[in-house]
Amino acid sequence: MPTPSRYWREIPQRYRLEAGKCQGCHYVSFPPRLVCPRCGGREFVPTKLAERGKLITYTIIRVPPEPFEDQSPYAVGIAELDDGVRLTAQVVDCDFAALKVGMRVKTEFRKISEEGAAGVIYYGYKFVPE
Amino acid sequence: MRDVAIIGVGMTKWGELWEKSLRSIFVESALLAIEDAGVDRIDSMVVGCMSSGLFIGQEHLSSLLSDYLGQNPVPASRVESACSSGGLALRQGFIEVASGMSDIVLVGGVEKMTDVTGCEATFALGTAADQEYESYHGLTFPGLYAMMAVAHMHKYGTTREQLAMVAVKNHDNGSKNPLAQFPFKITVEAVLSSVLVADPLRILDCSPITDGAAAVVLCPADKAKAFKKPFVRITGTGQATDTIALSSRNDIAWLESTHIAGSKALAMAGRKIGDIDLFEVHDCFTIAEIMITEALGLVPKGQGGKAVAEGLTARNGKFPVNASGGLKAKGHPVGATGVAQAVEIVKQLRGEAGERQIKSAKRGLAQNMGGTGGSAVVHVFEAE
């Protein structure tokens, strides 16, 4: 499980979906990076991800890893947002039977997990049907 | 660069080895390899292991395993690239011999996975993914491969039955492998009715949690004749990386790192894919084998499902894939898999594979990959 510092460091991404757009080739990296994976550039402009997109794939996790034991089964998917960036997250508030490739989704702020009854609560983004 | 040969192989039965610790599992296989080679010394050790720290709280395997093998003060390294740690160990050992740095190198792979609960093992395996942007959201390896399967099925019409046929074929092969974890056949119906792990993948689409080790002994080819058994040359090695996160891939239904590593290994060996007689590939999940056959160029892109349905990759097919039983039937002690692939190919090229022998096998290819394809290592082997 992440320590508070590992979680806290990613808050701008987890809470506000802050990304970095390469000044050279305009590729958007999420999370932001030091080196553009497309052109090797080092100069970036802060940007925020689009709020909506479509699922390009998904699955339903039925055998969960440790911190997610109580949540299973849950759906996860990769969405291609309307700005072209791809994002991985759980898909909630959606009947499993309704999941399909191409389905429109939007991001929503949700609880991701927590470190037991006494530990830090981890928040972040999930997808809900648009 | 010198030519490199494998002069000895060793592997014990894989499974849930409750009575054996990581150190004993490794040492037993290493001793078998050393005896098979007939060497009286080794110059160096390279060990592949993904996650001894998370599974048994033990790092510093270089010291631990050289110590328990009775080989102190021999130089030893532990390498890691998730599930391709074994293949990576083989490549590093190859480089040591080829460069002239060492003559006799012991390459081993080991993983002890059953000292933790299923959820903890799933978590440990999940460290091969992007911790902050995949695992943080509750993704698991079956989940990631399931998403690749959904994309592949959507794009190419690959079917659930075709995935099942990969498992059935590999169990058919594994039923003839006395060292396999699951040496028995299964049916398509059994796969399709087994419990769901991450839709559409079911438990019988997934390689198991396994304890096991495998080892090979390398030496320069021009010295290999001095040893007792027919030797096998490693004629090509290729390695490549790709994005850590599945969402960053250019095409989530394609394994680019395998494609590049395979092309490089074959180019180095001066061979085409059609020259290879047998393949040991990384069927961590049934969909993986289908995608690997495409990435290696055995079949055109998108045709991997059709190929297995048509028997192209069966033992008696045009491209026999996973005669050993693959990860599915043989087992998948993560760090050991890449080395065990080499063990199988050597046995096949020596004519020692018993009931699963591929007739007149002269050249083999092993493909080992890590995570969802973030790393891949491919080797080409040729009989003496």
Place this chain on the structure above:
Amino acid sequence: MAGIIGYGAYIPRNRIKVEEIAKVWGADAPSYKKGLMLEEKSVPSPDQDTITMAVEASKRAIKRAGIDPREIGAVYVGSESHPYAVKPSGTVLAEALGATPEVHTADLEFACKAGTEGMFIALNLVRAEAIKYGLAVGADTSQGAPGDALEYSAAAGAAAYIFGKDHLLAETLETFSFTTDTPDFWRREYQYYPQHGGRFTGDPAYFKHVIGAAEGIMAKAKMKPSDFHYVIFHQPNGKFPFRVGEMLGFKKAQIEPGWLVSKLGNTYSGSSPLGLTATLDIAKEGDMILIVSYGSGAGSDAFIFRVTSRIDEVRNLAPRTRDLLDNNKNYLDYGVYAKFRRKIRKAE
């Protein structure tokens, strides 16, 4: 003149019916439904809490307000189910909205009126010109003890309000707070469920304070019930708002648009604030709205708002409360509800 420049609502999509709860405890569902005027209530998913709902409601308020979140000078979250006992909900909310770091934050608690408390404070900071914009949220995922009467009504929801001095959608004409020490409903630290005084929660508690605040504000503003188009009272059950309305001289038609409880349940700190969002969704320029909250312990906050023409420009910029209430519902059985609300004792 200060007032509301943006408002937003969030209601989880899960519901459980009164019959479903009654059958587990052997209670007579029809008499609960009739007695409480309640049919079903909202239930938060395990990944929803006061903070997550506050974030989404606040984002909707920001959309209607049309402001840069960095200009929000204060963020107040009122709840009796803050996820942490110590560590503010407000900091997570402020961070999620991008209002940090130059912002004042506080978490508030006053049973069901913590939402309107935040509204009172944000409004007055704006009036005092200490801040440009202030955000106040009332949000709860409160629990009722299994088998207790409150289990039928304890629900989840959030309403967010942004106050400012420019581009108002509703001017604030008057406020009035009526507070006494009245132990009608409470929860001691380390207790999982609250306790209450049964029938004591009626006349000496809810009715005394709601009437006290309503009469107080009308006297201060020199207004009478017929001057208002709409009135929203705190909604612990379906009956109390109509009864207190009748006692004060209001008509049913004034109460109905903001009366959500029969299908929503009691969203505690979100109760009257959510009723106000539903009212704003249908209000017109010039409408006078009275809202009177109630929080056990006890107290009521009253506000008088007059709607401006800007309401027509902004009401459709975010989902309407009735749509959140009526559409896309997911009904749970008691077992799943108990699992979601962590009423099942698991291994340590």
